[in-house]
Amino acid sequence: MTGRQDELAHEQAVVDELYARLDELRSRARGRLRAVRREGPSGSPQNRSERDAFATLYEDRAAQLDAVEDRLAFGRLDLDEGTVRYVGRIGLTDDEQRSMLTDWRAPAAEAFYRATALRPAGVRRRRHLVTAGRKVTGVEDELLDLTGADDGDLDASSLSGEGALLAALATRRTGRMSDIVATIQAEQDRIIRSDLAGALVVQGGPGTGKTAVALHRAAYLLYAHRRTLEKAGVLLVGPSRSFLRYIDQVLPSLGETGVVSTTLGDLIPGITATAVDEGEAAEIKGRLLWADVVRRAVRARERVPEREVRFRLDGHSLVIRPRDVRDAIARARRTHKPHNEARTGFVRDMLARLAEQYQRADGGTLTPEDRAVVLEDLRSLREVRVALNLAWFPISPKKLVDDLLSRPHRLAEAAPELTAAERAAVLRAPWAPWTESDVPLLDEAAELLGEDDAVARAEQQSRAAERAEALAHARSVIASGAAAGAMIPVDAETLAERFATTGPRLTTAERAAADRAWTYGHVVVDEAQELSPMAWRMLARRVPTRSMTIVGDVAQTSSRAGARSWSAALTPVLGSGWRLEELTVSYRTPAEVADAAQRIAKAAGLPASPLTAAREVPGAIVDVPVADAAEVAARVAERAVALATELVGPDGAGRIAVVASDPAVAALRQAVGAALPAALGEAEAARLADQRREDEQVTVLAPRDVKGLEYDAVVLVEPTDIAHGPGGWSDLYVAMTRPTQRLVVVRATPLPDGFTG
């Protein structure tokens, strides 16, 4: 055998052992699960809940072990002291607790991503294992000790595991993002492992791995701070549901399933934003002044009547006096409770004052029983109910915001800062569908009204008591398990969570997602440049510690409410409590495309970060000028079909997007759809036509819909039209930077400045 074959055979033997251990652990977890289930539905409620808790524990463990099948081990470090360490998706130990495989997130794995010839961190050689299924098909070595290094190895900025990286980057796209654990680069690793505390902003050009880094950081933080974060939960906010679908396999493949993923429009339980605000309305609704506007709108529901209200009870004449109402309102406000909660105190106060009048009119002292009856009678009198409601109106967040946006006098009263034209821009029909920019206003209202939190708080209190009981029990279970020699792979608090006896057994993520007032341990925001100041305020409320990972690119902002500078967007909400990191290597786009995008951004004055492409792809830009504008659709269809023939596979791999300005999308969609059968055959065309919109392998979209996504090839239609559309030059910058292989430009108009070098 040659030296290389020996190496492969050796690594195969190691990898075989690791998979054997994985299989063994899987079958143990399943065996335990079967045993627990076999016990059947008998026993005391406590026993049953305990059994269910263990069942979920073993189910989770089995699912986690199943998820790490692909590329279980991908790296090896040969250390100075002569030891060898394998790095993989999870940590594995043998029965004697000796390490067989180091979790990529463990401190001991850090050198795999960070060591360079300049700073070898005790590593002599770094090896990338290339595997197909369980078979080792190749190894790629980097020597890091200076004695064996030539000048090339000393370049601290060079890519690590370049072969494996380039292979990953050239793979055909499937419409689902995959993890990058095997090829994380040093600049990315530093961000992934950065401290949990405070807000970390990651700015970077298109394709620099911001999304990938944000997801790996979430997985890393859950590993490194499991106790804190598993209980408080991690929230991931993405720009759209199709984007969340695009990334939804990454965290599970890293063994993490407990993260709550949502869009801003879906952040409040029970509310779904289905409509979109036009540019100006979004900008206006995004301004921070709405915090004051909503507060005033709430205050407007606490009102001193202008006149007295007289009524009779049991023959006595009683009166609701403006002075009394004013006092009761002031007193209720001093409790600083939310409006709907403070109302209880206000009503109690007013009824007590009226009972007092009754007593005086009745000419004596009331027994406590009589007083209770009088209070009840007062409470149910129509005049009293109406008067007290007018003075302190109980109202839901939805009704408050709907009134504010659909009744001109309410808006004028609450928002004097806005001009008449600005108010007209946000006014809409009553009960029109919610938009994403309404959601922060609804959240603000819910916060000040407090309605939906009351139920959650009551539930929380009863859960706290239950949990204390369950915790004591879990400790004793673990102690008795340990005494009997059984390893219970969980701490008492986690076990206690699972022992909670009432209600459906919800995970932290499920409980958090259902509770508007939940506060998370960490919040990750992707495409964060699009968020308005009000949206930032809403998110900050969800993470009192301000532990956040914020990733985005201020050169890609298309929303008028979004940010062109991180400092302008974040300082009002986070003060100086945030730090900035930058990513500069584009892993997605070929150099030619990245360079053209940079030139366009520069010519348009976008605040673009520097961008260097990780790879060259010859002929990556193809320019197709068309003499007659009427022929553009036909040329686009022709090009899209040719690319589909070349790149799209029936196995679901390979994706093509035609990106055009909004008004052109529908006609192009038709033209491309009509051209596919002749080129690919009826059956393949029908398969493609049946795909869900977000899974389409051949698709036609506007720039806003491709944000954050990527395709093997993009047909860019009339770049100048895109640059002059609602998202401006940022939209063109986004659209250009989606392809991993080729950008085909079809146009009847001249190329924008800077497109060609």
Ligand SMILES: Nc1ncnc2c1ncn2[C@@H]1O[C@H](COP(=O)(O)OP(=O)(O)OP(=O)(O)O)[C@@H](O)[C@H]1O
């Ligand atoms: N270290 C890496 N190894 C392998 N692939 C990588 C690496 N870093 C990034 N990629 C790949 O590069 C592509 C772009 O990454 P990602 O989508 O995270 O970039 P982004 O900065 O969020 O882009 P955009 O600004 O366009 O949203 C993805 O396919 C990702 O998997």
